Amino acid sequence: MPLLSVKNLSHTYPNGYQALHDVSFEVEAGEFLVIIGLSGSGKSTLLRCLNRLVEPTEGTILVNGQDVTHVSDASLRSHRSGIGMIFQHFNLIPRHTVLSNVLYGALGTTSTMSSITGRFTDQQRQRALSALEVVGIRDKVENRADALSGGQQQRVAIARALMQQPQLLLADEPVASLDPATSHSVMDYLERINKDLGTTVICNLHFLSLVRRYATRVIALKGGHLVFNGKPEDISDEWFRTIYGEEAMEVDIR
Amino acid sequence: MKTSLAFLLDALLGLCVSSMLLQIIIPELTGLSIAPVIIIPTTILWLAIALLRKASIGLLFVSSKNERPLPNNVRAHMGWIAFCTSIVAGWIVTDISPVEFFSSEGLQGAGRIFGALLTPEFDVLPAALDAMVVTIFTALMATIVAVPLSFLLSFPAARNVMTGGAIERTIYVLLRAVLNIMRSMEPIIWAIIFSVWVGIGPFAGMLALVVHTVASLTKQYSEQIEDVDQGPLEAISATGANRLQVLWFAVVPQCVIPFLSFTIYRWDINVRMATIIGFVGGGGIGTLLTQYQGLAKYNEVGTLVILITLVVWTLDVASARVREALR
Ligand SMILES: Nc1ncnc2c1ncn2[C@@H]1O[C@H](COP(=O)(O)OP(=O)(O)O)[C@@H](O)[C@H]1O
Ligand SMILES: [Mg+2]
Numbered sequence: 001m002p003l004l005s006v007k008n009l010s011h012t013y014p015n016g017y018q019a020l021h022d023v024s025f026e027v028e029a030g031e032f033l034v035i036i037g038l039s040g041s042g043k044s045t046l047l048r049c050l051n052r053l054v055e056p057t058e059g060t061i062l063v064n065g066q067d068v069t070h071v072s073d074a075s076l077r078s079h080r081s082g083i084g085m086i087f088q089h090f091n092l093i094p095r096h097t098v099l100s101n102v103l104y105g106a107l108g109t110t111s112t113m114s115s116i117t118g119r120f121t122d123q124q125r126q127r128a129l130s131a132l133e134v135v136g137i138r139d140k141v142e143n144r145a146d147a148l149s150g151g152q153q154q155r156v157a158i159a160r161a162l163m164q165q166p167q168l169l170l171a172d173e174p175v176a177s178l179d180p181a182t183s184h185s186v187m188d189y190l191e192r193i194n195k196d197l198g199t200t201v202i203c204n205l206h207f208l209s210l211v212r213r214y215a216t217r218v219i220a221l222k223g224g225h226l227v228f229n230g231k232p233e234d235i236s237d238e239w240f241r242t243i244y245g246e247e248a249m250e251v252d253i254r
Numbered sequence: 255m256k257t258s259l260a261f262l263l264d265a266l267l268g269l270c271v272s273s274m275l276l277q278i279i280i281p282e283l284t285g286l287s288i289a290p291v292i293i294i295p296t297t298i299l300w301l302a303i304a305l306l307r308k309a310s311i312g313l314l315f316v317s318s319k320n321e322r323p324l325p326n327n328v329r330a331h332m333g334w335i336a337f338c339t340s341i342v343a344g345w346i347v348t349d350i351s352p353v354e355f356f357s358s359e360g361l362q363g364a365g366r367i368f369g370a371l372l373t374p375e376f377d378v379l380p381a382a383l384d385a386m387v388v389t390i391f392t393a394l395m396a397t398i399v400a401v402p403l404s405f406l407l408s409f410p411a412a413r414n415v416m417t418g419g420a421i422e423r424t425i426y427v428l429l430r431a432v433l434n435i436m437r438s439m440e441p442i443i444w445a446i447i448f449s450v451w452v453g454i455g456p457f458a459g460m461l462a463l464v465v466h467t468v469a470s471l472t473k474q475y476s477e478q479i480e481d482v483d484q485g486p487l488e489a490i491s492a493t494g495a496n497r498l499q500v501l502w503f504a505v506v507p508q509c510v511i512p513f514l515s516f517t518i519y520r521w522d523i524n525v526r527m528a529t530i531i532g533f534v535g536g537g538g539i540g541t542l543l544t545q546y547q548g549l550a551k552y553n554e555v556g557t558l559v560i561l562i563t564l565v566v567w568t569l570d571v572a573s574a575r576v577r578e579a580l581r
Contacts, residue, residue, distance in 0.1 A: 051492055081494025091489035093507050104503055108494020115495075116502050157489070164493055 001065050002026040003168065003200050004050070009059035011045055019045040021224045022059070029167070032194045033202045034211050034232070037221035038244060043204040046221065047170050050202070051083045052076060063168075081108025084161025084199075088173040090153040094146040098137070098156050101145045102128040105163025124163075131159040134197075135189050151182035158189055162197075169193065171203040175210070187214050208235070256316045261301065263312030268300030269293065271336050274343035282346045303328065311336075370552030371559060378554045382542060382561050389538030390565070392456045393524035396463030401517055403468050407433075408475030409501060415479060436469035441527050442534055449535035459536025463524050474516045475509070482508040515577045522573040526566055 004027040011020040019042045027033050035043045048054035050061060052068070060069045068079045084105070092101050103120050106127070110120065120128075132138045135155035140148065145156060154174060161169055171190060175183035191214055194201045205211050211218055212232045220228035220235075220243045228239055235243075272293045281287050304310045309329035317323065354360050409415050411433065416426040444462035452458050482505055490504040532540015539562060546554040 048488075053488055053491060077494040077496060079494075080492055083492070085489070085492040087485060087489060089485050091485035093486050093490075093503060095507055104490060104495075105493050107490065107496075107499045107503065112496060112498050115499055160489075160493070170492075 002062075003029040003031075003064060004202075005062040005065075006050075007060045007062070009046070009049060009061065010057050011042075011049055011054060012057045019224050020049070020221075023221070023224075023226045024059075025219055025226060025229055027168075027200060027202065029200055030194070030198055031200055032191065032214060032216045033200075034215035034218050035202065035204045035221060036206075036208070036211055036218060036243065039206075041221040042224040043221055044172050045224075047085075047172050047202065047204060050168075050170060051080050051085060077108050081164055082166055083168045083170060084164045084166035085170040086154065086157045086161055086172070086174050088176045090150070090157045092145040092153055092156055092160075094144075096145055097141065098132070098143050098145055098148070099125070099128055099141040101156055102131055102159045102163050105131070105160040108164065127165075128159070128163055131162040132156075134162060134193070135159050149182075150178050151186060154178065154186050155189060158186075158193070162193065166199060169199050169201045171201065173204045173206060176206055183210070190214070208240070211235075257313070260310050260312035260316045261305065263315055264304045264310050265297060265301050267311060267336060268297040268304070271300060271339050272296035274339045278343045278346055279339065300332070304332065367552055371556035373553055374556035374560055375551070375553035376557055378542075378546070378557050379561075382539065382558050385532075385537075385539040385542040386561055386565060388456050389528045389532065389540065390525055392460045392536070392538055393463060393521055393528040396460045396467055396528070397517065397521040397524055399460070400464050400467035400471055400520075403464075404471035404475055405513070407468070407472045408479055409505075411472055411476035412479035414482075414484075415501065415505075433469045433472055436465060437473065439466075441466040441531055445531040445534050445536045454535035454537070454541075456537030459528055459531045459538065459540075462531055462536060463527060466527070467520055467524060471516060471520055475513055478509050478512045478516075479505055511580050515580050518573050518576050522569050525569055529562055529566075 006026070007024050009020055009023045010018065012018045023042075023046060035046065037043050045054055049056045052071075056069055060067055062068070063079065063082070068075075071079055093104065103124060106120065106124050107115055110124070114120070129138060129141065132141060135158050137148075137152055137155050137159075140152065140156075145153065148156065169190070174190070175186050178186060187210060190201055190203065193199050203214075205215075212235075215232045218228065218230060218232050218235060219226055220239075222243055228235070228243060276288045276292055276296065277290065304312075307326070307328040308323070309326050309332055310323070311329060311333060313323050407429065410422075410425055411429050413426060416422040441462045444465045445459055448458035448461040449455075452461065486504040486508065487500060490500045495503065528536065528538055529540045529543075532538045532542070533544050535541065539558060543555060543558045543562075546552075546558065
């Protein structure tokens with residue numbers, strides 16, 4: 001049974017714009033799946049449908065064979081808490097410490113009272129520290145999150161996601177606001193989490209060079225349609241032009 | 255629907271212009287008194303011109319930006335007529351009288367009061383300081399009582415929080431409406447109400463300020479909430495956090511500093527308002543001031559005015575500094 005199976009997924013925004021058209025694919029546990037496509041092709045929408053930050057208009061989403069398309073309240077929160085997510089702009093809580101930010105990854109499994117009064121358990125603190133260890137910034141625990149560099153902030157965000165002990169990690173253009181060297185370092189952490197912890201990763205990416213380097217499989221969106229599903233090495237020049245348009249030219253970042 | 259509202263506005267404007275012209279300006283200038291019924295035909299005439307020459311002024315108010323009616327000469331003339339009539343009528347109604355302003359008698363009176371204000375009687379200073387302390391603390395307590403209320407109300411009053419369907423939407427709209435009404439009632443009106451309710455004194459003044467402060471702060475707070483960066487909200491929601499946790503961990507941290515800044519400014523405003531409220535029985539320096547003014551003891555009034563000016567100015571500068579530092 002696949003970890004994730006998306007069937008005939010469509011999404012129409014309240015303003016009537018249809019961002020996803022009948023998208024179907026499956027993801028096996030342990031894959032590093034990369035979603036590519038021009039900006040506006042629906043990558044972020046697709047990712048957000050998976051953890052229901054955006055409500056699918058049609059279609060079904062199965063996680064471990066369980067239909068999560070319409071779960072609500074406690075079941076929705078438990079669905080979300082099993083899926084980590086990181087973002088292009090990191091989305092940390094400014095002014096709060098790195099440790100606090102990582103602890104917030106445990107909100108889904110902590111009661112409202114204990115979390116609001118700041119009573120996280122020692123075990124949760126330990127988990128937060130080891131998550132920071134994984135991304136190599138344990139020494140920054142007491143720093144303010146917004147005082148860190150972009151790359152460091154993204155690593156804190158990864159630690160926050162790890163705090164959820166997720167079976168699936170969603171990454172929405174995680175390196176789009178980072179410089180090339182930092183990009184590779186952040187991608188390396190994702191790869192390590194994928195390989196060492198066995199966490200399945202679904203990642204939106206812009207640069208094909210990164211795709212070839214990290215993806216175990218690629219799907220491509222064009223105008224909300226799924227137009228490619230295969231190995232990264234199978235993206236021929238012709239596919240490339242189909243996905244990115246005739247005018248496109250491949251650029252490399254190293 | 256829109257056009258009928260527009261013509262209703264035109265009719266109202268015509269009514270105002272005709273009344274000003276026929277009941278205020280012409281009687282004043284000629285001494286003739288005109289029967290009020292004459293207003294009806296002139297209003298109809300105004301409306302007819304607006305309709306027939308496509309010169310509705312009301313249409314400007316009800317149409318949205320991209321469907322604004324074209325510029326129109328007749329409308330421009332009608333606008334000028336309304337404007338000039340208002341100024342002339344306003345001059346007459348408010349008794350503007352340069353003659354009195356510059357008459358020797360008038361100037362003597364001004365000299366007397368300015369002289370008294372400039373030779374303050376410092377014997378009242380102890381009483382004045384006591385009253386000032388009352389005013390400052392009235393403002394402080396009003397602010398402190400209002401802050402938690404405003405904080406709690408600001409969430410249901412924020413559009414991006416109340417997204418859970420028709421019921422929430424209704425609560426949001428009702429709350430906003432009530433707050434707008436509360437805010438548009440001047441604190442001085444509330445002070446009159448409360449001075450009857452709980453008796454004249456600082457407590458009435460405080461309650462009046464609390465009502466006005468809650469209405470104002472809630473509006474400012476909720477606008478700040480509507481303005482937060484959505485990124486952290488998404489991130490916290492994605493961890494499986496519930497709604498309360500999302501508000502507390504993603505919204506509140508983005509708002510504390512602006513909230514503090516609004517609050518300090520509100521206290522500053524409340525000190526000024528507490529002074530004014532004192533005039534109608536809200537206690538403190540305002541009440542003292544009306545007492546001495548009623549006794550025509552202008553030298554004492556002078557002391558009070560100097561004290562008020564000093565305190566307001568100091569608070570103004572201090573609160574500006576603090577708010578600057580909070581940025
Ligand atoms: N909240 C929204 N309301 C309406 N349209 C939206 C909204 N968010 C995104 N879209 C539109 O949906 C399309 C897909 O957006 P998105 O999923 O963000 O694409 P990508 O991440 O691939 O750049 C775009 O055309 C975008 O303009
Ligand atoms: Mg995107």
